[in-house]
Amino acid sequence: MSDSITLGANGELVVPRSPVIPIIVGDGVGPDLWAATRPILDGAAAKSGHGPIDWLEVPAGEIAHKTTGEYLPKSTLDALRQYRVSLKGPLGTPVGGGIRSLNVAIRKELDLYACIRPVEWTPGAPSPVKSPEKVNMVIFRENTEDVYAGLEWPAGSPEAEALIGFAGEKFGAKMRPGSAVGLKPMSEFGSKRLIRLAMKWALERQAPSLTLVHKGNIMKYTEGAFRAWGYELAEAEFGGQTVTEAASQPGDKRLIIKDRIADNMFMQTLLRPDEYSVLAMPNLNGDYLSDALAAQIGGLGMAPGANVGDGLAVFEATHGTAPKYAGQDKVNPCSLIFSGAFMLEYLGWADAAGLIRRAVAQTLADKIVTYDLARQMGGLPPVSTSAFGKAVVERL
Numbered sequence: 001m002s003d004s005i006t007l008g009a010n011g012e013l014v015v016p017r018s019p020v021i022p023i024i025v026g027d028g029v030g031p032d033l034w035a036a037t038r039p040i041l042d043g044a045a046a047k048s049g050h051g052p053i054d055w056l057e058v059p060a061g062e063i064a065h066k067t068t069g070e071y072l073p074k075s076t077l078d079a080l081r082q083y084r085v086s087l088k089g090p091l092g093t094p095v096g097g098g099i100r101s102l103n104v105a106i107r108k109e110l111d112l113y114a115c116i117r118p119v120e121w122t123p124g125a126p127s128p129v130k131s132p133e134k135v136n137m138v139i140f141r142e143n144t145e146d147v148y149a150g151l152e153w154p155a156g157s158p159e160a161e162a163l164i165g166f167a168g169e170k171f172g173a174k175m176r177p178g179s180a181v182g183l184k185p186m187s188e189f190g191s192k193r194l195i196r197l198a199m200k201w202a203l204e205r206q207a208p209s210l211t212l213v214h215k216g217n218i219m220k221y222t223e224g225a226f227r228a229w230g231y232e233l234a235e236a237e238f239g240g241q242t243v244t245e246a247a248s249q250p251g252d253k254r255l256i257i258k259d260r261i262a263d264n265m266f267m268q269t270l271l272r273p274d275e276y277s278v279l280a281m282p283n284l285n286g287d288y289l290s291d292a293l294a295a296q297i298g299g300l301g302m303a304p305g306a307n308v309g310d311g312l313a314v315f316e317a318t319h320g321t322a323p324k325y326a327g328q329d330k331v332n333p334c335s336l337i338f339s340g341a342f343m344l345e346y347l348g349w350a351d352a353a354g355l356i357r358r359a360v361a362q363t364l365a366d367k368i369v370t371y372d373l374a375r376q377m378g379g380l381p382p383v384s385t386s387a388f389g390k391a392v393v394e395r396l
Helices: 030-047 062-068 074-083 102-109 158-171 188-204 223-238 262-271 283-296 334-346 350-365 385-394
Strands: 020-024 054-057 085-088 114-120 136-142 209-214 242-244 255-261 278-281 304-308 313-317
Touching: 020 074, 030 334, 030 350, 030 385, 074 085, 074 102, 085 334, 102 313, 114 188, 114 283, 136 188, 136 283, 188 209, 188 223, 188 255, 188 278, 209 223, 209 262, 209 283, 223 242, 223 255, 255 262, 262 283, 278 283, 304 334, 313 334, 334 350, 350 385
Parallel strands: 020 054, 020 085, 085 313, 136 278, 209 255, 209 278, 242 255
Antiparallel strands: 114 136, 114 304, 304 313
16 A cells, blocks of 8 residues: 655654655656656566555646646645655746746755755766766755846846946946846855755765865855855764864775865866765856766766755756657656666665666666667667666666
């Protein structure tokens, strides 16, 4: 009998044997991805003694708009809240209307303040770097603040002109008339709760280091504050378990807290990736760096992701809807497959997640790949989305 995931007395997930898990199939290639992914998740759960999962399909995106007139129905948000852990395919950005991004809207409505992107190379996957096996990092990206807060006004608008005038009169800040204007809010509360989650993750998994990635050398009072708040948090709440990079000694078993300027971090991930494990950063930095790291392991089609809050999580494919390939049974389903595996691990079903990752690795080792990987592997004959999914199921 299926049941809802609940929270225990200490805020931990209580997962029934057969949980109800909402699924947003998504737009564009979403149906193709889900058709290939579901048998893999169900098969891994069954083979490891879990489940069955009671999938609850909830509408969002184009499908929801056609049937309800809304891109993100309240009933869908209610289901994501009620059942706590969900999975979703890619959603398109509505043309017109008041929603900038459905993905951002879901994060804001549910206060999913941490975007978590594990980036680890799967043996057999193509890579543009010489040693992709050294890439094994987890990005914690703040999801609610920074320039993604949506506080911007178009050039020449009354709001922009008023802000330009106010800033000039009150603070002597000079901006060209007719400029577009945006605000970059970053709070101690928002920064610390993101960094706290990253530190707990790192400590629970005995990661060697946590790196604060910022542009505080230029944006001293926003991103510089993010860095400072991170060090404050480490000392105040995790003092006995953490140590700064400057104070650490060889063989130190404590979590080493580092910080890197964002542009330098891009170089570090290419030249010295094995020196980094958990990365915590503001919103825009996280958007850039998660895609750059994904390129090192074969592309966004190989990258899982999750948006996590307090007692709520939505796992998702990290790429777009690829509408020109919709219904063609062509695209790589690994992002959704790996996001599903990440979700199972989050539920405490690490054995099922391990089965999936090993099965995908064996499929790639057998040179069974979709077109995006095939073109990086010397022109191998590609297989369809569904054929790739079946091959993974056979190797579970």
